[in-house]
Amino acid sequence: xxxxxxxxxxxxxxxxxxxxxxxxxxxxxxxxxxxxxxxxxxxxxxxxxxxxxxxxxxxxxxxxxxxxxx
Numbered sequence: 001x002x003x004x005x006x007x008x009x010x011x012x013x014x015x016x017x018x019x020x021x022x023x024x025x026x027x028x029x030x031x032x033x034x035x036x037x038x039x040x041x042x043x044x045x046x047x048x049x050x051x052x053x054x055x056x057x058x059x060x061x062x063x064x065x066x067x068x069x070x
Contacts, residue, residue, distance in 0.1 A: 004038035010054055025053030
């Protein structure tokens with residue numbers, strides 16, 4: 001659920017609609033919609049596509065979820 005909320009926030013910050021992100025990522029609109037609603041688990045290749053669609057690296061996309069270093 002956290003990733004879905006995070007993805008939606010990033011998409012909106014970039015002024016993209018779900019359709020625009022899907023097109024930029026080479027994904028189907030309904031797939032991105034299901035991801036943002038936390039209805040599906042996503043493959044690493046989908047993460048890569050979403051990161052490309054958002055014009056960021058996978059590391060940047062997942063940065064919020066890093067465990068703190070001790």
